Amino acid sequence: MPHYRHEVYWQTTEAAEPQDALTGDVDCDVAIVGAGFTGMWTAYGLKKARPDLDIHLLDADLAGGAASGTADGFVTPTLGKDLDQLIRVYGEQAAAKASATVGRSILEIGRFCRRxxxxxxYEANDYLMVALNDGQLARLEHDRKLALRLGSETKIxxxxxxxxxxxxxxxxxxVRVGGALVNPFKLARGLARTLRGMGVTIHERSPxxxxxQTGTAGGPHTVVTAAGQVRAPQVVLATSASQYTFPEFRRTVLPMWSYVLISEPxxxxQLGRVHWPGREGIVEAKTFLHCARFTADNRLMWAGGRxxxxxxxxxxxxxxxNEAIYRELTGxxxxxxxxxxxxxxxxxxxxxxxDITRDMMPHFGTLRPGLHYGYGYCGNGIAATHTGGRILRDLVLGESTDYSTLALVDAPRPTFPPEPISFAGYQVLSRVYEWKDKRP
Structure with a gap:
């Protein structure tokens, strides 16, 4: 049986120690719960727009150490699960606007890294959506027709x-799709360093x-930890799958596990055995997809499945x-x-x-005055979180913009049924998706 290191590869590529755990009480302008990509891009956007704002982020562990620093590193224009679902939920016009916005975020992340x-x-080398059977070829053709309706021409x-x-x-x-590859942990840690340099306080190890909410409706909010609290008139909840732990989101998101293998360099x-000159990422054209890519030091990543x-x-x-899962991935x-x-x-x-939502779409909005949220990337979040940060920036500032008026904002949030019905329903739905991915 292989001997694996059950630790996130990306998080071995840069040393990081938690800093500035919250102790005592703090008053500030904006408190952000979750120092992953969504929370940090929100803080970055706010500080760029309003340098005078006093912003505090709180994270249970390390900034960028949860879903953001565990991601596979594909920077894609995908919102939620796929284009078909985006159009089905929001319609063609709104889907086209949202897709174009996330597409810009791919470029803007690259500009951020350079600036x-x-x-x-960051490698701006696109990715390939590949088909392995008749059902997946049919999906490529279906997606090609959808993209054409939205004004984007693609070739199979x-x-x-x-x-x-x-x-x-x-x-x-x-199909070749515009996108990039990135080391997600290095991006997250670089973003955290940038924020600290701008005067943003990040409290790590502060679950x-x-x-x-203090006082009457519309009053300030208090973010409570075991060691202190942060009071602010504006609070953002941006905790990815951990939104599940807040009562308001308990049935709107499910935390699900996706698995990864990473090779030795x-x-x-070995590199010469397989023709792969452009180092594009590879994504399978199915719901429970497999994906592959190179790391900067020529390791192979193979991930996904159910x-x-x-x-x-x-x-x-x-x-x-979970050895059974790794055996399936190896096979x-x-x-x-x-x-x-x-x-x-x-x-x-x-x-x-x-963080999986019932409609397979991310959601952003305002629960009540001064309390905002963003979550639900369904495994496709690196570019979408950048867009989400722009959305949440404008919601905090109370501005009506191209971001804050996207269809994803304050849209209905369909709920999952209570347990054990959710678990049983997921098992059935998984098999339905697997069947649909195989049929032409």
């Missing part, structure tokens, strides 16, 4: 054309117990250790890349918690 001198290993490559990009015998077709001889829901212990780190990797099947050694194996 702030953040070495996040046949197997021979696609294998000029990535030579896997399983590929039967592909929030609750958010109270490949030798020149997402797992553990209703009794959704955040238990023991879920990292699917060997089928996709038979030239690497026998001697590419995976040294990192771990899971990460993603």
């Amino acid at each position: 702030e001198k953040v070495d996040a290993e 490559m046949d197997a021979a054309e696609a294998r000029e990009y990535v030579d896997s015998p399983q590929i039967r077709g592909a 929030v117990l609750r958010v109270d 490949l030798t020149e001889e 997402a797992y829901y553990y209703p009794r212990s959704p955040f238990d780190r023991a879920h990292h250790d 699917s990797f060997g089928r996709f890349f038979p030239a690497w099947r026998d001697d590419v050694r995976f040294s990192f194996a771990y899971g990460g918690v993603i």
Whole structure:
């Protein structure tokens, strides 16, 4: 049985120690719960717009150390699960506007890295959506027609054309999509350093117990931790899957686990076995997809497959250790890349918690005056969180802009049924999606 390190690879690429845990009481202009991408991009946008604002972020552990620093590092224009769902929920015009906005965020993240001198290993090399069977080819064609209706023309490559990009015998077709790759932990830590340099206070190792409203409706809010509290007229809840722990979101988001394998660095001889000159990311055209990419030091990442829901212990780190899942991932990797099947050694194996909503869409808005939220990226959040930060910036400032008027803002938030119905329903829905992904 392989010996894996059940720790997040990205978080071994840069040393980080928690700083400035909250002790005592603080008054400020804006308190942000969650120092992941959403919370930090919100703070960055606010500080750029209003340098005088006193902003405090609170995180249960390390800034960028949860979902943001565990992500696979694909910076894509995807909102929620896919374009089809976006159009189904919001209609073509609103979907086109939202997609274009997230597409701009891909470029703006790259500009941020250059401007702030953040070495996040940003590679603007697009990604390939690949089809492995008739059902996935049909999905590519369906998505091509949807994109055309929204004003974007795409070409489906046949197997021979696609294998000029990535030579896997399983590929039967592909679409090239604009995007980038990044080291998510280095991006998050660079963003945290930038914020501190701008005068933003980040309290790490400061888990929030609750958010109270003081006085009458419309009064300030108090963010309560075990060691102190932060009082602010404006509060943002941006905790990804941990929104599940707040009563207001208990049934609007489910924390699910997605799994990853990361190899040792490949030798020149190993790299030469598979034609993959552009180092594009690869994403399978299905709901429970597999994806692959290189890291900056030429490790291979192979991730995805079915997402797992553990209703009794959704955040238990023991879920990292699941040999059956890693065996499935190793098997699917060997089928996709038979030239690497026998001697590419995976040294990192771990899971990460993603925030799944019932409509597979992210949600932003205001619960009550002064209390705002953003969550629900469904595993596609790096670019969307940047857009989300712009949305939440404008909600905090009370401004009506192209961001704060997107269809994602204050939209209905469909709820999951109570347990154990949610768990049983998820099992059924998973099999339905698997069946749909295989049929032409």
